[in-house]
Amino acid sequence: SQQGEEDPQALSIQEGENATMNCSYKTSINNLQWYRQNSGRGLVHLILIRSNEREKHSGRLRVTLDTSKKSSSLLITASRAADTASYFCATDVFGNEKLTFGTGTRLTIIP
Amino acid sequence: NAGVTQTPKFRVLKTGQSMTLLCAQDMNHEYMYWYRQDPGMGLRLIHYSVGEGTTAKGEVPDGYNVSRLKKQNFLLGLESAAPSQTSVYFCASSQTGLAATNEKLFFGSGTQLSVL
Numbered sequence: 001s002q003q004g005e006e007d008p009q010a011l012s013i014q015e016g017e018n019a020t021m022n023c024s025y026k027t028s029i030n031n032l033q034w035y036r037q038n039s040g041r042g043l044v045h046l047i048l049i050r051s052n053e054r055e056k057h058s059g060r061l062r063v064t065l066d067t068s069k070k071s072s073s074l075l076i077t078a079s080r081a082a083d084t085a086s087y088f089c090a091t092d093v094f095g096n097e098k099l100t101f102g103t104g105t106r107l108t109i110i111p
Numbered sequence: 112n113a114g115v116t117q118t119p120k121f122r123v124l125k126t127g128q129s130m131t132l133l134c135a136q137d138m139n140h141e142y143m144y145w146y147r148q149d150p151g152m153g154l155r156l157i158h159y160s161v162g163e164g165t166t167a168k169g170e171v172p173d174g175y176n177v178s179r180l181k182k183q184n185f186l187l188g189l190e191s192a193a194p195s196q197t198s199v200y201f202c203a204s205s206q207t208g209l210a211a212t213n214e215k216l217f218f219g220s221g222t223q224l225s226v227l
Contacts, residue, residue: 031214033215035216040220040221041220041221042115042201042203042218042219042220042221043154043201043203043216043218044218045215045216045217048215088153088154097142097159097161097167097208098156098159098169098170099144099156099216100156100170101146101153101154101155102153103151103152103153104153
């Protein structure tokens with residue numbers, strides 16, 4: 001079964017607004033990562049947050065992790081048309097080499 | 112620096128035909144992975160390799176075989192294709208395994224496979 005579930009499945013916002021997407025998972029994790037996938041392309045790594053971290057920033061990206069609720073959120077500030085893509089969370093568990101992906105959020109930025 | 116390269120990019124097969132998907136990486140990574148992506152299901156791990164000459168099963172290995180004869184190449188084979196194997200296939204690699212901290216995957220651009 002899927003480890004991660006993203007919410008919402010699809011999101012459309014105006015350029016310049018902030019976009020927030022959420023990820024929930026089922027079991028205790030080692031790390032949680034977020035990836036971006038542009039249409040017809042492979043996935044690109046955005047940011048990784050460890051299970052003992054609560055918040056992490058990278059440029060316009062802010063990721064939070066709440067291990068008590070088994071959830072994470074990805075915030076993209078001041079969105080741009082180029083941010084239009086699908087976003088996936090992915091988790092790994094201790095001692096396991098498998099990275100398990102969620103079902104993704106499709107983000108559309110309206111110019 | 113090409114990163115992870117997948118060939119072919121598109122392929123159409125008839126049920127029962129066989130084919131091999133090739134993945135090549137030029138980053139000297141130890142770990143390589145094959146995923147399939149289906150609508151509404153995210154990516155699912157088919158097989159992976161932790162080094163040259165090794166392979167291991169992932170979440171959905173049935174109907175697929177893999178080989179890692181050279182460190183830079185990871186081959187995915189379909190011996191007798193079925194319509195259920197219609198999907199987009201992604202190869203990925205990483206320097207070390209996920210058990211290491213801060214490891215991330217580098218992905219190829221995918222192979223779109225249709226089985227009629």
